[in-house]
Amino acid sequence: MVERRQQLRYAAAETASAVKYAFEVLAEPLRVDPDAAALRLPVPDAQTTTMVGEVGWGSRPAAVLACPGCGSDVYQHRPTTVIDCPECWREVTPERFSDLELRYLNCPECGDRMRHGRRHPEQFDLPEWASCDTCQYHWELEHF
Ligand SMILES: [Zn+2]
Ligand SMILES: [Zn+2]
Numbered sequence: 001m002v003e004r005r006q007q008l009r010y011a012a013a014e015t016a017s018a019v020k021y022a023f024e025v026l027a028e029p030l031r032v033d034p035d036a037a038a039l040r041l042p043v044p045d046a047q048t049t050t051m052v053g054e055v056g057w058g059s060r061p062a063a064v065l066a067c068p069g070c071g072s073d074v075y076q077h078r079p080t081t082v083i084d085c086p087e088c089w090r091e092v093t094p095e096r097f098s099d100l101e102l103r104y105l106n107c108p109e110c111g112d113r114m115r116h117g118r119r120h121p122e123q124f125d126l127p128e129w130a131s132c133d134t135c136q137y138h139w140e141l142e143h144f
Contacts (some may be wrong), residue, residue: 053138
């Protein structure tokens with residue numbers, strides 16, 4: 001009986017040291033400088049993991065365009081809706097988006113004006129990216 005109790009105690013001690021060993025092994029990479037680990041990520045991964053955002057024309061943020069008739073701000077909520085001026089009632093089909101002057105895109109997260117731009121001005125007549133400085137929301141026309 002005494003012998004058996006000793007065996008059990010021995011087994012328990014062995015398990016505890018095994019757990020301790022496993023913990024030390026698992027914890028080991030965490031002791032490496034976390035900045036060094038982050039720098040090893042390729043740049044596109046580092047961007048997509050830290051940014052909130054969407055890709056594609058279908059998920060484009062709402063746009064404010066200049067009315068070609070009277071110059072008023074025209075709000076186009078979805079990229080597929082008709083661009084209709086609240087002042088002069090002129091209507092422009094969504095296919096003609098690029099004919100109009102884009103004033104800004106509206107951040108879907110916080111509602112602020114976004115910065116936007118093009119990466120290939122010779123290929124696209126559309127905004128290719130938009131970024132919100134307030135909440136870091138980012139939109140891209142295409143995947144990198
Ligand atoms: Zn108008
Ligand atoms: Zn925002």
